[in-house]
Amino acid sequence: MVVPQATEHTIRDRLGQAIREGDKVRVAGLPDPADVQVIDPRYGVMVVLVPGRTGKMGRMVRAQEVERAG
Numbered sequence: 001m002v003v004p005q006a007t008e009h010t011i012r013d014r015l016g017q018a019i020r021e022g023d024k025v026r027v028a029g030l031p032d033p034a035d036v037q038v039i040d041p042r043y044g045v046m047v048v049l050v051p052g053r054t055g056k057m058g059r060m061v062r063a064q065e066v067e068r069a070g
Contacts, residue, residue: 010041011063012063013025013063013064013066013067013068015067017067019036019046020039021036022035023069025046025048025066030048033051033069034048034049034051034059035049037049038058044062045061045062046063046066047061
């Protein structure tokens with residue numbers, strides 16, 4: 001199985017803004033902005049922490065589905 005190689009290490013949201021770990025992003029289906037915990041540029045996905053949940057519950061989302069929130 002061949003693993004895709006990332007050509008660049010930055011991942012961009014649907015508006016073209018660069019996203020890094022620790023940034024806040026807006027995700028469809030979540031009422032409040034979520035914190036980016038882990039980014040995997042090989043696949044264009046990230047894990048965001050779901051706000052308002054006890055503990056640290058994460059959700060994997062595609063970069064094309066989020067917007068950077070400031």
